[in-house]
Amino acid sequence: MLFITICTYAQWNVTGNVAEKNTGKILAGANVMVKDMNGKLLKFTITGNDGAFKIKMPVTAEEKLYIHVSMMGMKTYSAPLLQNTNHIYIQMEEDTQELKEVVVKADRIRESGDTVVYLVSSFAQKQDHTIGDVLQRMPGIDVTVDGKIQYQGMDINKFYIEGSDLLGGKYGIATNGISHDDIASVEVMENHQPMQVLQNIAFSDKAAINLKLKNKSKAAWILNGYLGGGWGNSPHGGLWNGELFLMTVMPNYQTITTFKSNNTGTDLRNQVTDFFANKRSTELGDYFSIQLPVAPSLKAARTNFNQSWMFSSSNLWNLKSSIIKAQIDYYNHRATGLSSTVSTYFLSNGDKVISEDRSGVEHNNRLTGNFSIERNEKKHYLNNTLKTELNWENTETTMTGTLPNFQNAHTPDFYISNDLKLIRRIRDKHLLTLTSVNEWEKKPQRIMVDYSNSDEAKFSQYVSNQAFYTNEKASYGLYLKGLLLSLEGGFSGYIRDMESLLKEDANHEEQVKIENSVTTNYISIYASPKIEYTFRKMEFSLQYPFNYTYYQFNGKIDNRSEYFHSPLLDIRWLPNPRFSISLSGRLGRSPMNLRDIQKEAILSDYRTFIQGVDDFYVNSDKRISTRIRYKNILKGIFFNVFAIKSWSNHPYKVSEYFVDNYIVSSYEETPSHSQNLNILGNVTKTLNFLNGSIGVNGGYLKINKDLISEGVPTAYYNTTWNIGSRLTGAAGNWINWSYDFKFNRSTLNIISDKVSQFDRYIHYLNITLTPIDALIWQVGSEIYRDEISKSNYKNIFFGDTKLTWKINKQIELSASLTNILNCKEYSYTTYNTVSSIQSTRFLRGREFLFTIHLKN
Numbered sequence: 001m002l003f004i005t006i007c008t009y010a011q012w013n014v015t016g017n018v019a020e021k022n023t024g025k026i027l028a029g030a031n032v033m034v035k036d037m038n039g040k041l042l043k044f045t046i047t048g049n050d051g052a053f054k055i056k057m058p059v060t061a062e063e064k065l066y067i068h069v070s071m072m073g074m075k076t077y078s079a080p081l082l083q084n085t086n087h088i089y090i091q092m093e094e095d096t097q098e099l100k101e102v103v104v105k106a107d108r109i110r111e112s113g114d115t116v117v118y119l120v121s122s123f124a125q126k127q128d129h130t131i132g133d134v135l136q137r138m139p140g141i142d143v144t145v146d147g148k149i150q151y152q153g154m155d156i157n158k159f160y161i162e163g164s165d166l167l168g169g170k171y172g173i174a175t176n177g178i179s180h181d182d183i184a185s186v187e188v189m190e191n192h193q194p195m196q197v198l199q200n201i202a203f204s205d206k207a208a209i210n211l212k213l214k215n216k217s218k219a220a221w222i223l224n225g226y227l228g229g230g231w232g233n234s235p236h237g238g239l240w241n242g243e244l245f246l247m248t249v250m251p252n253y254q255t256i257t258t259f260k261s262n263n264t265g266t267d268l269r270n271q272v273t274d275f276f277a278n279k280r281s282t283e284l285g286d287y288f289s290i291q292l293p294v295a296p297s298l299k300a301a302r303t304n305f306n307q308s309w310m311f312s313s314s315n316l317w318n319l320k321s322s323i324i325k326a327q328i329d330y331y332n333h334r335a336t337g338l339s340s341t342v343s344t345y346f347l348s349n350g351d352k353v354i355s356e357d358r359s360g361v362e363h364n365n366r367l368t369g370n371f372s373i374e375r376n377e378k379k380h381y382l383n384n385t386l387k388t389e390l391n392w393e394n395t396e397t398t399m400t401g402t403l404p405n406f407q408n409a410h411t412p413d414f415y416i417s418n419d420l421k422l423i424r425r426i427r428d429k430h431l432l433t434l435t436s437v438n439e440w441e442k443k444p445q446r447i448m449v450d451y452s453n454s455d456e457a458k459f460s461q462y463v464s465n466q467a468f469y470t471n472e473k474a475s476y477g478l479y480l481k482g483l484l485l486s487l488e489g490g491f492s493g494y495i496r497d498m499e500s501l502l503k504e505d506a507n508h509e510e511q512v513k514i515e516n517s518v519t520t521n522y523i524s525i526y527a528s529p530k531i532e533y534t535f536r537k538m539e540f541s542l543q544y545p546f547n548y549t550y551y552q553f554n555g556k557i558d559n560r561s562e563y564f565h566s567p568l569l570d571i572r573w574l575p576n577p578r579f580s581i582s583l584s585g586r587l588g589r590s591p592m593n594l595r596d597i598q599k600e601a602i603l604s605d606y607r608t609f610i611q612g613v614d615d616f617y618v619n620s621d622k623r624i625s626t627r628i629r630y631k632n633i634l635k636g637i638f639f640n641v642f643a644i645k646s647w648s649n650h651p652y653k654v655s656e657y658f659v660d661n662y663i664v665s666s667y668e669e670t671p672s673h674s675q676n677l678n679i680l681g682n683v684t685k686t687l688n689f690l691n692g693s694i695g696v697n698g699g700y701l702k703i704n705k706d707l708i709s710e711g712v713p714t715a716y717y718n719t720t721w722n723i724g725s726r727l728t729g730a731a732g733n734w735i736n737w738s739y740d741f742k743f744n745r746s747t748l749n750i751i752s753d754k755v756s757q758f759d760r761y762i763h764y765l766n767i768t769l770t771p772i773d774a775l776i777w778q779v780g781s782e783i784y785r786d787e788i789s790k791s792n793y794k795n796i797f798f799g800d801t802k803l804t805w806k807i808n809k810q811i812e813l814s815a816s817l818t819n820i821l822n823c824k825e826y827s828y829t830t831y832n833t834v835s836s837i838q839s840t841r842f843l844r845g846r847e848f849l850f851t852i853h854l855k856n
Helices: 002-009 131-135
Strands: 011-020 031-036 041-046 052-058 065-070 077-081 087-092 109-112 115-119 141-143 149-151 158-161 183-189 208-213 221-232 237-249 253-262 305-318 323-345 352-376 380-401 405-410 413-426 430-451 458-480 483-506 509-535 538-543 546-553 560-565 568-576 579-591 602-605 608-610 618-632 637-650 653-659 662-668 672-687 692-709 712-731 735-750 754-772 775-789 792-806 811-818 825-832 835-842 847-855
Touching: 011 031, 031 052, 041 052, 065 087, 077 087, 131 141, 131 183, 237 847, 430 483, 430 602, 458 602, 483 602, 735 825, 754 825, 775 825
Parallel strands: 011 087, 158 208, 608 662, 653 692
Antiparallel strands: 011 052, 031 041, 031 065, 065 077, 109 115, 115 183, 141 149, 183 208, 221 237, 221 847, 237 253, 253 305, 305 323, 323 352, 323 835, 352 380, 380 405, 380 413, 405 430, 413 430, 430 458, 458 483, 483 509, 509 538, 509 546, 538 568, 546 560, 560 579, 568 579, 579 618, 602 608, 618 637, 637 672, 653 662, 672 692, 692 712, 712 735, 735 754, 754 775, 775 792, 792 811, 811 847, 825 835
């Protein structure tokens, strides 16, 4: 007890308070330390919320002790501490310290698992407006003019904004509308499976895009827009160009509404295209081929004499357990066109040349609606989508030349469909799926042709075509440690009626009537077993669909039954996250296109008659394809190559022959064979020292076919190969550039007769100068060098410029001058079966436009 008492009395308590000297403000969290004369730390504590502290100190023989108090933003306090001192009141003085400069630089591209993240600010340039402008510079990503996105050479399978699929396949509205200033990063989710119920069961080789908004743009209403006006040389008159874009992204609600209009050459119809839409099962093709002339290599805005209006509104409601979406789009388009063509048909009895000068006007209205409800959970999935598309289109053309005439075509199209899918996952091993698809389409169309030459007849062609399709199926899947066994089965039905009437009226006296009345119905019962197996780095998929189909016709041909099958094998190897290679093969029998069952002729345009067959036939085909993909995020390298080879055999062969200046296209019952080979490749590499990238792409296409031309069997093949490159870069903040080069060679080889070959060279150069932050000057040029005939080249040069003044972050003024040299014509050559077509397309002339951009 005496020892314990001695130890207790050998301690003393140091207490105190810490406050700011000038204001007396209590300082909580200050560091209080007691050190000896050599700086050794003896005791340590932190002041509480009331600024007080307490330290128990042992009584020592140490002659000198010191108390130190430190805190961020305050000068360090230091003073001697005398033994047996009980309470200390410490006052600290403010202190300002200059921190050393720290630069934090984020990677332009980084990888996190299966997600590749692109930092938008590192790819954006001052002249950019939309996120689509920036996406074009991101290696591995390709964006078309209408906003369609590919990653590593494949179409994406989803487009998300903050993780929600607001737009579905109509995401071109976003790529051409959302300001890049509102986007922090672009995420590419590789091997994306959009349905949670299938995750870790069904693999996918496609990627999805997700836009991550900046914090300032979340849960806020974003309003952007511009309005421009000016004057054009050809067509001569006033110009306008405007857009209003409204968006909000909230946890439970998203919307994008946009309105656009212009007469400056931008065709808006493709900006509301559904890139995810499946091919219509109603299969009602167009019998008429009336359209304005197009130039395949020029930018559409150079040749499009238009007046376009577009409205689109997409809305998404997140109701916790379900997501409801509603989309409505309206498009109105009026365009005129001028062209001159010389078509040369390579015939066994001598070439036939037809010259045409064409002018025309096209008016199109399209209204679409899409309404869906979806539940996407780990145990079950539900999606029901109702959509409709209504088209009204009228086209008029006036032709002079070999066969002068006036054409008028009225081609409406009405379509409605409903898709229902239910998936249920039971005990993580069993999958039950129910799918119901129903489609209806009608095309009541007509064309009238009035020939200027009174000796020619006047034709009126009517075609009424409608169909209904249904497909009801169920499937069961069993998942066992990397092995998925599934069986799908069901039935499909198809009802189609086609009526056509061709009237020939010579000198206003009815001479000929040609009629078709065709019914093509079927009911099909099918099954499709499938095995999917994942073993280490390998993925295998084997599917064997087969069906029994009964066809019923309206007495024109005999009813019949057919059995079809088409086994499909897919193999994919992923040795590491950077590299993958896949191989796919398919073979089988498939039915003919039922629209070809049509015995009597139908007028397709002013000089073409098409005639089908009065028989039902079956085709056989096979194909093999491979795809190789590689990426190295650290080095910014993206590489992909795709190749496909296909073979087809048909019991009928296409036959083409002339009757005076008219072309008749029909079929003859003789075996026909065709082969296609298509190879596409692309490689891109970031150049960080230039703040840009370099890319090389190429393609090769060879089509081998045969037909009967003027009664003579003729084999031919078309080959097209192209190579291109792209270089982008920037020097500081004052200059950036992009340069594109493309070379294309097209060859038509008619076996044992003649070979024709034409080359095309294209250069694009765009330079942006920013002498001061508020001023942007853009200069662009396009050079086309086309081989019109052998060793005969024609060159054309376009120059454009644009000056932009950024008043502040909300207001921007710009003035642009396009086609400075006022080029009016462009000539080129194309191929069509056993013919070549030399065309001259009339262009938009010099145009000036002044625009004001506004952003909230």
